[in-house]
Amino acid sequence: MSHSVEQEATFNLSDSASGQAMQASARALLHRGFIGAGGVLLIAGFGTDCIYYTTALWQWANFSAWLITVGLIVTFVAAILLLIDFATGRAGRLNTGSFVMVTAAALLSLINAFVHSRDAWTSVVPQGILLSALSTILLLIAGARGWSLAISRAPGDRP
Amino acid sequence: MRTTSLRPIAALISFAALAACSSKGGDPARQYGPNPYLPEPRAYLLPPMSVPEAIGWKAGEMPTVSAGLKVEALATDLEHPRTLYTLPNGDILVVESNGPGTEAYRPKDFIAGSVKARAGAAEKGGNRITLIRPADGDGKPELRTVFIDHLYSPYGIVLVGDTLYVANTDAILAFNYVPGMTRITSPGVKIADLPAGPLDHHWTKSMTASADGSKLYVGVGSNSNITENGMAVEEGRAAIYEVDRLTGAKRIFASGTRNPTSVAFEPQTRQLFAVVNERDEIGPDLVPDYLTSIRQGGFYGWPYSYWGSHVDVRVHPQRPDLVAQAIEPDYGLSSHAAPLSLLFSEGEHLSSAFADGAFISEHGSWDRSPLNGYQVIFVSFVNGRPVGKPTPVVTGFLGKDNETVHGRPVGLALDRSGALLVADDVGNTVWRVSATQGGT
Numbered sequence: 001m002s003h004s005v006e007q008e009a010t011f012n013l014s015d016s017a018s019g020q021a022m023q024a025s026a027r028a029l030l031h032r033g034f035i036g037a038g039g040v041l042l043i044a045g046f047g048t049d050c051i052y053y054t055t056a057l058w059q060w061a062n063f064s065a066w067l068i069t070v071g072l073i074v075t076f077v078a079a080i081l082l083l084i085d086f087a088t089g090r091a092g093r094l095n096t097g098s099f100v101m102v103t104a105a106a107l108l109s110l111i112n113a114f115v116h117s118r119d120a121w122t123s124v125v126p127q128g129i130l131l132s133a134l135s136t137i138l139l140l141i142a143g144a145r146g147w148s149l150a151i152s153r154a155p156g157d158r159p
Numbered sequence: 160m161r162t163t164s165l166r167p168i169a170a171l172i173s174f175a176a177l178a179a180c181s182s183k184g185g186d187p188a189r190q191y192g193p194n195p196y197l198p199e200p201r202a203y204l205l206p207p208m209s210v211p212e213a214i215g216w217k218a219g220e221m222p223t224v225s226a227g228l229k230v231e232a233l234a235t236d237l238e239h240p241r242t243l244y245t246l247p248n249g250d251i252l253v254v255e256s257n258g259p260g261t262e263a264y265r266p267k268d269f270i271a272g273s274v275k276a277r278a279g280a281a282e283k284g285g286n287r288i289t290l291i292r293p294a295d296g297d298g299k300p301e302l303r304t305v306f307i308d309h310l311y312s313p314y315g316i317v318l319v320g321d322t323l324y325v326a327n328t329d330a331i332l333a334f335n336y337v338p339g340m341t342r343i344t345s346p347g348v349k350i351a352d353l354p355a356g357p358l359d360h361h362w363t364k365s366m367t368a369s370a371d372g373s374k375l376y377v378g379v380g381s382n383s384n385i386t387e388n389g390m391a392v393e394e395g396r397a398a399i400y401e402v403d404r405l406t407g408a409k410r411i412f413a414s415g416t417r418n419p420t421s422v423a424f425e426p427q428t429r430q431l432f433a434v435v436n437e438r439d440e441i442g443p444d445l446v447p448d449y450l451t452s453i454r455q456g457g458f459y460g461w462p463y464s465y466w467g468s469h470v471d472v473r474v475h476p477q478r479p480d481l482v483a484q485a486i487e488p489d490y491g492l493s494s495h496a497a498p499l500s501l502l503f504s505e506g507e508h509l510s511s512a513f514a515d516g517a518f519i520s521e522h523g524s525w526d527r528s529p530l531n532g533y534q535v536i537f538v539s540f541v542n543g544r545p546v547g548k549p550t551p552v553v554t555g556f557l558g559k560d561n562e563t564v565h566g567r568p569v570g571l572a573l574d575r576s577g578a579l580l581v582a583d584d585v586g587n588t589v590w591r592v593s594a595t596q597g598g599t
Binding site for chain 2: 056057058059061062065066069111113114115117118119120121122123125127
């Protein structure tokens with residue numbers, strides 16, 4: 001597991017740093033950027049939850065509700081793109097650890113979207129901010145692992 | 160309910176439990192009267208909801224009335240009729256109105272918008288007052304005119320001497336009235352501003368006048384369910400105002416009344432009463448809407464507590480000092496029934512059973528399953544106080560399947576013969592309920 005992650009990281013570095021970018025981007029994983037974008041929105045929701053917790057200013061709770069809702073929509077798009085990555089042979093195999101963490105974060109955030117649809121203080125405290133914190137931890141780890149839920153096929157691999 | 164410690168596992172288990180079970184409301188009869196049943200408040204992922212589809216009335220369909228009464232349509236094809244008012248010459252005014260509309264602040268607000276549309280509550284109001292002149296005796300209209308046009312979400316209306324006061328959502332207007340008039344074209348004189356935008360969540364401004372005509376009393380609803388739009392927009396809201404009718408000077412007469420949808424004086428004691436719509440989303444049997452006498456300077460709980468000192472944990476920061484002062488209402492009207500009009504009876508016109516007490520229209524729920532309200536009830540009064548259990552007077556607004564709604568009762572008035580008039584803002588009709596015999 002850690003071996004493959006290392007491989008992936010090395011590949012990514014060479015991808016952006018070297019002159020082989022063109023070759024790699026032709027087979028770049030479609031879902032990865034969307035996981036990153038959705039993840040950032042959901043993490044930002046934890047940030048606005050924290051501000052609401054300290055200030056009790058209602059607009060921060062509204063920001064959280066929007067960030068979580070849009071974050072979930074973007075993550076859903078990423079899930080479809082992940083399927084396309086597999087269907088088109090861009091993805092080699094599932095990056096199981098990241099996949100489990102992002103899926104768990106998405107499910108927690110789905111529940112959290114309903115919690116945040118409550119009115120006033122209890123839309124955030126205590127359950128909403130707790131769910132935001134848990135999904136933030138999972139997403140930060142997934143982010144550190146490069147956001148990718150699949151291992152891309154190395155250039156030259158047979159489909 | 161007051162736990163704020165973060166207990167992740169317990170919290171997650173409770174989510175699963177909440178998502179799995181749907182909660183049904185109990186018998187509303189337990190929540191009528193001075194000591195309503197109050198279950199523990201709950202928090203939901205999806206609040207209980209049951210939205211009947213508005214289908215209107217087909218030709219020949221009409222509400223059901225209790226024994227000894229008959230019902231007929233006095234006027235149809237109105238534009239969202241809300242408040243009714245009978246002038247001394249017998250002319251009937253119909254305030255056709257709806258809210259000015261609110262912006263969606265949260266993802267949830269988009270869903271709430273479609274819910275309202277399905278239930279027939281999103282329809283545009285006429286922003287006008289229609290005058291109906293019934294022919295003497297038989298209740299059939301001989302004249303129907305647009306009495307005042309181009310109003311702004313009007314609701315409350317009261318005649319004092321030769322001045323007709325209309326409460327738009329943002330101001331009280333005064334119009335000079337001469338008996339027999341069928342149209343007023345003057346723009347009206349603003350005598351006082353009322354809390355309105357931004358947002359204007361509970362937009363209706365109910366209004367009545369004191370017996371001597373010197374003061375107007377105006378019900379102003381909160382700007383949210385339970386402060387979810389911040390405390391700044393609640394400044395001067397969820398209150399009943401006293402307005403000097405000549406100077407326009409106003410002050411808050413009572414507060415903490417979440418949405419005081421109707422204010423009226425009890426005729427024997429001259430005591431001010433109100434019906435108040437209480438908060439949503441903490442259970443199908445919470446919080447009972449209520450009928451209560453209004454004490455000068457009284458605080459009735461919203462937002463910090465309900466039914467006296469029952470704390471609402473959704474409000475932050477909390478105010479134990481105010482909760483300690485909160486007055487328990489006189490008489491529960493059951494949860495989510497949405498009482499919108501309070502009309503004291505004036506003797507035995509309809510029936511000897513309705514001689515002393517108040518008619519109350521229940522607009523009906525969508526925050527609860529099974530549905531509640533959708534009827535006009537009568538609450539008996541003894542010595543100026545509401546007593547006993549209410550009697551249904553006009554029912555049948557719901558379809559037999561309990562999933563469709565023909566109409567929703569709103570404004571009530573007595574016509575000059577003592578017949579009960581009921582405005583129906585989904586059926587766009589004014590119904591006239593009279594005794595089958597007795598020459599009323």
